[in-house]
Amino acid sequence: MIERKKVAVIGGGVSGLAAAKAFDERGHRVVGFERSHDFGGVWEPSRSYPDVQTQSPKDLYCYTDHPMPDSYPEWPKGPQVHAYLHSYAEKHNTARLFKLNTNVKAMNQRSDGQPGWTLTLEAGSHRWHEDFDFVAVATGQFSDKNIIRHPGQDGFVAAGGAVMHSSEYTDPEMIKGKRVVVLGGSKSATDIAVNAANSGARSVHWVYLEPVWRVPYFVGGINFKRLLYMRAQEQQFNAWGKSALQRVVAAVLKPLVWANFRGLETLLKTQLGLRKYGLVPKAPIEREVSCSVPIVTPGLFEALKAGKIKNIEGTFDRYDGKTIHLTGGEKIEADTTILAVGWKLGVPYLPQEFQDKLIEPDGQYRVYRLAVNPDLPDMGFVGFNSSFCTVLSAEMIANWLVRYADGQLSNQPTTSQMNSNIDLMLNWKRAERPAAQIYGGLCSAPFHFKHFDELLADMGARKTKRSNPLAEQFGYPSHTAYGEFLASCPQYQAG
Numbered sequence: 176m177i178e179r180k181k182v183a184v185i186g187g188g189v190s191g192l193a194a195a196k197a198f199d200e201r202g203h204r205v206v207g208f209e210r211s212h213d214f215g216g217v218w219e220p221s222r223s224y225p226d227v228q229t230q231s232p233k234d235l236y237c238y239t240d241h242p243m244p245d246s247y248p249e250w251p252k253g254p255q256v257h258a259y260l261h262s263y264a265e266k267h268n269t270a271r272l273f274k275l276n277t278n279v280k281a282m283n284q285r286s287d288g289q290p291g292w293t294l295t296l297e298a299g300s301h302r303w304h305e306d307f308d309f310v311a312v313a314t315g316q317f318s319d320k321n322i323i324r325h326p327g328q329d330g331f332v333a334a335g336g337a338v339m340h341s342s343e344y345t346d347p348e349m350i351k352g353k354r355v356v357v358l359g360g361s362k363s364a365t366d367i368a369v370n371a372a373n374s375g376a377r378s379v380h381w382v383y384l385e386p387v388w389r390v391p392y393f394v395g396g397i398n399f400k401r402l403l404y405m406r407a408q409e410q411q412f413n414a415w416g417k418s419a420l421q422r423v424v425a426a427v428l429k430p431l432v433w434a435n436f437r438g439l440e441t442l443l444k445t446q447l448g449l450r451k452y453g454l455v456p457k458a459p460i461e462r463e464v465s466c467s468v469p470i471v472t473p474g475l476f477e478a479l480k481a482g483k484i485k486n487i488e489g490t491f492d493r494y495d496g497k498t499i500h501l502t503g504g505e506k507i508e509a510d511t512t513i514l515a516v517g518w519k520l521g522v523p524y525l526p527q528e529f530q531d532k533l534i535e536p537d538g539q540y541r542v543y544r545l546a547v548n549p550d551l552p553d554m555g556f557v558g559f560n561s562s563f564c565t566v567l568s569a570e571m572i573a574n575w576l577v578r579y580a581d582g583q584l585s586n587q588p589t590t591s592q593m594n595s596n597i598d599l600m601l602n603w604k605r606a607e608r609p610a611a612q613i614y615g616g617l618c619s620a621p622f623h624f625k626h627f628d629e630l631l632a633d634m635g636a637r638k639t640k641r642s643n644p645l646a647e648q649f650g651y652p653s654h655t656a657y658g659e660f661l662a663s664c665p666q667y668q669a670g
């Protein structure tokens with residue numbers, strides 16, 4: 176008999192919804208907490224910049240049992256994703272489980288000697304404590320703004336300038352007629368630069384530290400989902416845990432793999448005209464592929480060509496009145512700076528003693544299967560296994576986590592097994608795959624299939640691959656196939 180638990184889910188984005196559904200479905204008593212007034216996380220409109228859209232194609236950005244509507248474009252816009260998440264919550268009657276406008280301020284191990292955690296909760300002026308047997312943390316990697324300041328910023332503002340984080344740019348009216356400078360190399364930076372250039376900004380400069388590889392929605396005329404999300408492609412990267420035979424095969428095929436990636440680089444350079452804009456990255460593409468690789472914002476290269484956006488490599492040195500001095504010596508006159516410099520990864524509500532157990536000195540997380548830490552019992556993370564198809568990753572790990580919490584994994588790991596696997600993964604990232612250290616080492620891309628294979632094996636799935644071997648090798652991770660694989664795992668009910 177599996178005991179029915181009282182489970183807290185922190186966060187009501189993609190991952191919180193997946194976690195609430197997974198634990199509710201197994202019969203647990205779920206209470207979700209979302210500090211915002213609405214579900215959606217990064218897709219909640221008051222947090223999104225105009226024109227935001229997915230990087231993932233729509234059939235790679237959905238839950239297994241809930242495709243996006245046919246009427247949606249291949250890369251849906253932010254409000255469409257938001258509406259889709261609402262429809263998912265409605266379909267599974269998940270909203271009833273959540274308390275909105277409720278902030279988790281702290282979590283501490285229970286003081287009554289029982290397993291689990293006591294959450295300190297705050298809703299408006301009301302603050303209270305509540306005990307839970309298990310906590311699923313789904314607060315994402317984009318919840319706390321990375322705020323940076325440069326010398327002279329106060330003077331810039333005093334002179335009438337405006338400085339904002341990318342998430343605060345919510346309305347193109349903010350930049351009409353303004354001289355805009357966007358700082359950052361990610362997709363949000365280029366999305367905002369293109370939006371500003373098309374929305375009546377007087378001028379737009381885009382400043383970034385160094386060029387990075389960017390993948391267009393269509394590579395050589397082919398939707399990138401048909402090229403970059405394959406088992407066959409994934410096997411070309413230096414994955415962890417290769418057997419001696421796999422290492423020999425990899426060594427033999429190395430020249431072919433090398434040639435394949437050089438071919439891809441040449442294609443990207445030619446298609447996008449990277450040389451012309453000084454945007455050819457220094458690092459080989461295969462070394463860089465991880466969750467930080469951005470998709471090309473539609474219209475970016477057209478705007479560069481038309482001179483509507485001017486790109487400059489470097490960063491801000493200081494403001495001087497309304498002049499921005501860059502590290503390379505350039506000066507830009509500006510009215511508005513938009514700092515697309517990302518988010519602070521963390522779990523600030525977790526006591527320091529647990530953060531120290533969770534996060535290594537180099538910022539990497541000690542998490543087994545990117546979900547649990549053996550020194551932090553009765554809790555786990557959902558959606559920290561981010562990828563190029565994060566909705567599916569979140570759903571997979573949510574289903575894994577509930578089984579882990581209930582001791583129902585077919586491969587239920589011991590503490591020492593978890594620790595040795597965590598060490599193996601950390602060593603692999605440090606020695607062989609530095610790109611995987613991005614975002615605290617919490618990115619499963621480009622190893623989607625390998626990660627999902629491990630989760631399905633742990634869950635005891637009877638079906639783990641599509642019947643058609645060609646589709647399995649050369650097809651992208653299909654949400655319907657993964658729905659079948661999950662359904663083939665042993666099912667049970669708590670209580």
Ligand SMILES: Cc1cc2nc3c(=O)[nH]c(=O)nc-3n(C[C@H](O)[C@H](O)[C@H](O)COP(=O)(O)OP(=O)(O)OC[C@H]3O[C@@H](n4cnc5c(N)ncnc54)[C@H](O)[C@@H]3O)c2cc1C
Binds near residue numbers: 188211314557
């Ligand atoms: C602009 C943009 C585009 C993206 N496009 C893609 C894409 O195409 N494909 C892809 O795979 N990924 C994409 N991502 C990554 C994206 O973060 C994930 O796909 C996914 O939305 C993450 O969901 P989440 O629920 O894990 O986190 P979030 O969406 O960040 O949700 C976390 C929630 O937790 C809440 N929260 C945080 N702290 C607390 C607290 N203390 N108490 C209560 N609630 C709290 C927050 O308010 C938030 O609602 C994109 C991200 C951004 C920013």
